[in-house]
Structure formats: C-alpha cells, structure tokens
Amino acid sequence: MSKIKILPEILSNKIAAGEVVERPASVVKELLENALDAGSKKIIIEIEQGGRSLIRISDNGTGMNYDDALLSIERYATSKIFNDSDLFAIKTLGFRGEALPSIASVSRFQLITRDENSQTGTSIFIDGGKITKVTKTGAPTGTMVTIRQLFYNTPARRKFLKTINTEMSHVADTVARIAMSRYDVTFKLLHNNKQLKNWPVVQNPLDRAVDVLGSNIKNDLHKIADSGADSILTGWISAPGIARSTARGTYLFVNGRFVRDRMVQHALFKGYAGRLMKGQFPVAVLFLKIPFDQVDINVHPAKAEVKFAEQTRIHDAIVKSVSQTLNLAERPRWAEASPLSAKDSHISGIEPEYGYIKKKEHSSPKIFIDKENVSSINRKDEIFSIPQKAEQSPLWAKSSFRDLRIIGQLHNTFILCESDEGLVILDQHAVHERIVFEKLKVRAKGLPTVSQKLLIPETIDLSYSEAAILTRILPELQKFGLEIEPFGGNTFVVKAIPSLLADREAQPLIIEMVEKLAETGFTSGVSDAVDECLIIMACHGSIRAKQRLSDEQIQRLLDQLDECENPSCCPHGRPTWLSRPIKTLEKSFKRIL
Known part of the structure; x- marks a missing residue:
C-alpha cells in the first residue's frame, strides 16, 4: 500500500485555515478585504464573545449571483487573478480565493449575497466545510457573511484563543487599521449588540x-x-x-x-x-x-x-x-517665517588648525568667542572650543535662536531666554551635543579633516573582539579627525583627535565607542555604527551641567544652534529646548482666565 495519500478536501481546507485564520481578528480582516474589493461604501461588523460565538460582516458592495456565490466557497476560486502577470501585479486586497472555504471549514458558516442584476439573493449554509443547504432568499444588494462557533471542530486551535477582551481588542485594532486606510467608507463595529465604534465617511x-x-x-x-x-x-x-x-x-x-x-x-x-x-x-x-x-x-x-x-x-x-x-x-515655533533652502542650513565652517598639543587633564571643553576671524584668536583667550563658521546665513528671515533675548542660567544647567511669545528654556549640554555632533558629522561631506596632534601619542589595549571592531571602523574615524593606528596585537596608538575634542582624553572615548558597538553590532551597517561613535564623541566633547556660562558664551551657543540641521534634539533624542507661552504663565498666576 502506498504511504503517500491525497488529503481529503475538508482536511486540506483545515490546514489552509491554520495559515489564514489564526484568531477571530484574522477572519474579520479577510472578510473586510473582500468587502472593500467589492466596492462597499458601508460595512457593519458584528461580534459576540470576542468572535468566539459570532462574527458577522455585512456590506453594500456589488454582491454575487447564484453561480458565483457557489464558486466563491471553492478553494482557489477567485475573480481577481487569471494568469502569471496578474499574480505579480495584484491590485486588490484579496486574491487567492482561499479565505471563504478556509473559514467555512472551521466554523458554522452562512453566506447571503445578491448582485444588482439578480431578482433574489443566494443563501449558502456550510457546517465544518460541508455544504448543508443552498436556497434563494430575499436580500439587498451586497453580501453578509456569518460565522458561528469559530474553531468548534478544531478544539486544539480553539483552546489557544485568549480571553474575550483580548480577542475583541485584536478585532478592534484590525478594523481600525483598515478604516484608517479607507476614509471614504463607513465602518460600524458592534460587540455583544453594543456599538463600540462608528467611523463615518470623512473628506479629510x-x-x-x-x-x-x-x-x-x-x-x-x-x-x-x-x-x-x-x-x-x-x-x-x-x-x-x-x-x-x-x-x-x-x-x-x-x-x-x-x-x-x-x-x-x-x-x-x-x-x-x-x-x-x-x-x-x-x-x-x-x-x-x-x-x-x-x-x-x-x-x-x-x-x-x-x-x-x-x-x-x-x-x-x-x-x-x-x-x-x-x-x-522642528524649527522653533516662535520663528514665523519659513526656513531657507537646505543648502543654507548646514554647518559649513572649518575649525582652525593648531600645532601639536600636550595631553591635558580631563576638563570642560572650550568655546571660542570669535568676533573677527577664527585664526586671529590668541590661545590665551580661549573660553570653549566651538569654532565659528566663516560666513553665517540666517535660517529665518524674521527670527531664530540668535534673536532670543538672554535672561541667564538656572542652576548653571539650563539657559533661560525670552522670545516675543514667552519663555524659552534650553538644556546647555544637549544644545552643545547637537552642535558638536553635526560639526563632526559634516566631515563626511568632503570638508577637510581637522585634527589636533598629540605631542605624546596615547596607547590603548583592547580585547581581541574589541580590537576587531576598532579595526573595522578605523578608516571612517579617520575622516572625523581621529587618527588611530594598530600598534601590534590588540594595542592601538592614538596620534590625533578632532579639534573639537582637544581637551578630552582619548582612552575613555575609544573604549566607550568600542563597547557600544560590541553591544549593538553592525546590523544596520557601518554608517550607523559610525553615527553611534559620533554621538559618543559629541557627548564627551560637550559642556556639562553645572557649568557657568557668560552671556557672550550663551550667545555663541544660540548662534551655532541656528546652523544645525536638527536643532531640536540632541543626538540621543532628548529635546534641546522647550517653550512656555506668556499666556500659559499668565493663566498660572491667575492674571487671565
């Protein structure tokens, strides 16, 4: 006797149902797609007991005549594809012709449908995949599909259904998703005879x-x-x-x-x-x-x-x-005019070159206050290390960060400013992180690499896996002014660092970058891995909380924040600023109601 047998149609339909029908929400999805393909403009979804006892979808679509209704419950019967070219250019939501027979094989199923050319509708009853009754009946144009006792004949699958509330939540989510894509159709969802949601047709x-x-x-x-x-x-x-x-x-x-x-x-x-x-x-x-x-x-x-x-x-x-x-x-809301073109909104300044410097103790970074020319600054007059771009283009015709009126600092951590609309609060560390990050990243756009050579190169010892990670990204780090060379085995020597990070120690920076990449890997590619490194560099090279700034230093931060492509978030995703309208403050103090 042959060991290989052809499965009975009912059993094959149940197997197909296992792929198509996972839970009541799956049934709702398939039937809604069929209703929309039929051109329906109003669809009613009735559910009882989370879909365990009843799922009924009624629509006012084109409906079917007697012959098509009988064919629709056959596997692979479809009106939507006819050849290979149709299969690879599908324009409809449903197309495989397996939804109805698969659903009917695991439920007590009824289909009532009528097209506009038929005098009467067609009613088909199916019990667990077997047609039990076919009659003609009165019905409006459209289709109504009723599913009772889903999975009644497949108890192994029924026992995996969750609670009524959980299954109903999945049904509601499914209807909401489909309703979102078809604002020209009315959807009405009911559960246990109570309306849960009604989405009428909208113009917008x-x-x-x-x-x-x-x-x-x-x-x-x-x-x-x-x-x-x-x-x-x-x-x-x-x-x-x-x-x-x-x-x-x-x-x-x-x-x-x-x-x-x-x-x-x-x-x-x-x-x-x-x-x-x-x-x-x-x-x-x-x-x-x-x-x-x-x-x-x-x-x-x-x-x-x-x-x-x-x-x-x-x-x-x-x-x-x-x-x-x-x-x-994300441009500040107090800026009423539109931003200029993108070509004017990036940082195009070039940091000044310096000669060899000695390795310094870990300290706060410096900001240059440059009123004339960056190259004319005396090293003794350094305050921070944010070089000014040679020529600055305003991002807004009327207002920008630089137009804010400086009030001062709060706890030497937050910068307080005044706009025409109210109070603007900036996180000085987040602001500087964004500035340094974009100045580092812009190096990849073909601008000259600006480094500061270390008078005494610094060596770093890593593990085998860490050394492999660092070796992989060395060419990319070179573009940003971080010069690192292999020194035998798992040892590397740092010869130069980006000028923006001149006062930072190299070893903690390199180790943190390597550890981060060891954790996240290169799943998104080398480019994203390098961005992670730049975020760490920016964090290391930024001013900190509890650091006192003069008004002149704050103004330089505001000026350079204007040059950033994304001034509203630091590289980690934290906001750089927030605003409080004057009306909000007046209401808080009961000056206005």
Whole structure:
C-alpha cells in the first residue's frame, strides 16, 4: 500500500485555515478585504464573545449571483487573478480565493449575497466545510457573511484563543487599521449588540487618522507628501516628543494594504535618527503607493508582509522624506517665517588648525568667542572650543535662536531666554551635543579633516573582539579627525583627535565607542555604527551641567544652534529646548482666565 495519500478536501481546507485564520481578528480582516474589493461604501461588523460565538460582516458592495456565490466557497476560486502577470501585479486586497472555504471549514458558516442584476439573493449554509443547504432568499444588494462557533471542530486551535477582551481588542485594532486606510467608507463595529465604534465617511483623511490615533495628537502630527519617479509617499508622522514605548502607534500601508514590513519600519526609524531615545517608537501613518508589479504581496500567508523589487531605493526615499519633514517641523515655533533652502542650513565652517598639543587633564571643553576671524584668536583667550563658521546665513528671515533675548542660567544647567511669545528654556549640554555632533558629522561631506596632534601619542589595549571592531571602523574615524593606528596585537596608538575634542582624553572615548558597538553590532551597517561613535564623541566633547556660562558664551551657543540641521534634539533624542507661552504663565498666576 502506498504511504503517500491525497488529503481529503475538508482536511486540506483545515490546514489552509491554520495559515489564514489564526484568531477571530484574522477572519474579520479577510472578510473586510473582500468587502472593500467589492466596492462597499458601508460595512457593519458584528461580534459576540470576542468572535468566539459570532462574527458577522455585512456590506453594500456589488454582491454575487447564484453561480458565483457557489464558486466563491471553492478553494482557489477567485475573480481577481487569471494568469502569471496578474499574480505579480495584484491590485486588490484579496486574491487567492482561499479565505471563504478556509473559514467555512472551521466554523458554522452562512453566506447571503445578491448582485444588482439578480431578482433574489443566494443563501449558502456550510457546517465544518460541508455544504448543508443552498436556497434563494430575499436580500439587498451586497453580501453578509456569518460565522458561528469559530474553531468548534478544531478544539486544539480553539483552546489557544485568549480571553474575550483580548480577542475583541485584536478585532478592534484590525478594523481600525483598515478604516484608517479607507476614509471614504463607513465602518460600524458592534460587540455583544453594543456599538463600540462608528467611523463615518470623512473628506479629510487626517480626520480618520486622528479618530483612530486620538484627537489629542492632532496638533503634533506633521504631514508628509513626497513623490518620486514612480512612487508616492503620504501620511503623517509625530513630533519626537510624542513617541510611545511600543510600535502600536505605527501604521504602514503599501498600496492601501496594512503591512508589517521591517524595511519600511527601519526606514521610518532611521528618518528619526537622533530624535528618539532608546526604546521609543514614533507615531506614524504612512501610505506608500508604488506600481503593483514592483511589490510582491504573496510572501506571507496572512498577506501581512511584502517584498519590494527595489528595496534600497524605497528605503532611502522614506528615510529622506521623514528626515526632511522633521527638519522643517522642528524649527522653533516662535520663528514665523519659513526656513531657507537646505543648502543654507548646514554647518559649513572649518575649525582652525593648531600645532601639536600636550595631553591635558580631563576638563570642560572650550568655546571660542570669535568676533573677527577664527585664526586671529590668541590661545590665551580661549573660553570653549566651538569654532565659528566663516560666513553665517540666517535660517529665518524674521527670527531664530540668535534673536532670543538672554535672561541667564538656572542652576548653571539650563539657559533661560525670552522670545516675543514667552519663555524659552534650553538644556546647555544637549544644545552643545547637537552642535558638536553635526560639526563632526559634516566631515563626511568632503570638508577637510581637522585634527589636533598629540605631542605624546596615547596607547590603548583592547580585547581581541574589541580590537576587531576598532579595526573595522578605523578608516571612517579617520575622516572625523581621529587618527588611530594598530600598534601590534590588540594595542592601538592614538596620534590625533578632532579639534573639537582637544581637551578630552582619548582612552575613555575609544573604549566607550568600542563597547557600544560590541553591544549593538553592525546590523544596520557601518554608517550607523559610525553615527553611534559620533554621538559618543559629541557627548564627551560637550559642556556639562553645572557649568557657568557668560552671556557672550550663551550667545555663541544660540548662534551655532541656528546652523544645525536638527536643532531640536540632541543626538540621543532628548529635546534641546522647550517653550512656555506668556499666556500659559499668565493663566498660572491667575492674571487671565
């Protein structure tokens, strides 16, 4: 007797159901996609006991006639693909023709449907995959699918369902995601005969997004609207200060389909680079439209993942769009005019060259107060080491950080300033970190390397793995003025450091960089690893809390903060400044109501 057998159709449908139908929310997703593909403009979702006892989806779409209704419950029966070219350029949400038969095989299932050309509707009853009754019935145009006792005949799967509240939460999240992508459709969600949510049709897609995310976030969302040769990216991203502790607030849609794509998500996070602290996630709603033949949506059983034909190009486009949107949005709100072009907003100054210096004790860095020319400064007149760029272009026509009126310091840690609107508070360490970080990073844009040679080179001994990490990034560190050479075995010699870090010891800096890379690795590439190093350099080279600054020194910080591409966050993602409008203060003191 042959050991290999053809599985019965009912059993194969149950296996297929295991891939497509994970829980009640999976059923809701598949049925909503079918309803939208049918052109529905109103969809009602009725749930009982978290989907365990009842799931009913009613729509006013095109519906089906008698013959099509019977075919729709057959495996691989579909009206959406007919050949290979259709399979690799899918324009619909559903397409494989397995949802209905898979769901019907693990439930007590009823389908009622009618198209506009039929006089009566068609009703089909299926019990555990077996058709038990087919009749004609009165019905409006559209389709209603009722699923009772999900997984009643597969107890092993039913026992893995969570509590009613948990399963209902998954259902609600699924409906919310789909509703967010189709603001032109009305969605109504009921649980145990009580309406949980009603999303009516809206004219502005932002209104639907805010309805899902919460109205309190509306004023902190920044619009994205970018287009390339054959792609369009739209949506909204939150200000970094609105970040959450999980990725639940991130919604990614590709050609209208909600996906959990690691590449797109990585691009989103990279666009936020330097703006979010570790463990934080942005709130974002992104809609990516690309040619249908440039994306494969048939790589995951639940169609939750996609694969792009040109992943790198899409990734880089998203990073650029997110980063540019945040750069514009994060400018101080007291600046009424628009920023100038990006070419005027980067630091293009060149630090002065100095000769050999002796290694100094760990001390506070220095800021140069340069009123004439950087090269004319006497070393005895040094105060800090933030060189001034040769020619400075204002970022706003009317106001900027340099236009703030300095009040003084609070606990020698926070800088207090006055704007026309109220009080502005800056964290002096975070501000200087941002300035130093961008001055270091700009070296990668082709500007000359500026180092300070150590009169006595400093040696550093590392472990084998640490030495391998340092060796890998030595060429990149050289671009930023950090000259390190192998000295045999696991020993290295530091010959020069960036001029911005002239008064810092090299050994703690190098060790911290290597330890950080040993922890994070190079999973995102050498470029991101180098950024981690630059963040550490900036931290080591910045002024500290509890350090007294003169008004002139504060003014230099404000001037150079204006030159930064991202002045609102330090490289770690902490805010550099915050403001308190005068009206808020007046209300606090009961001067106004």
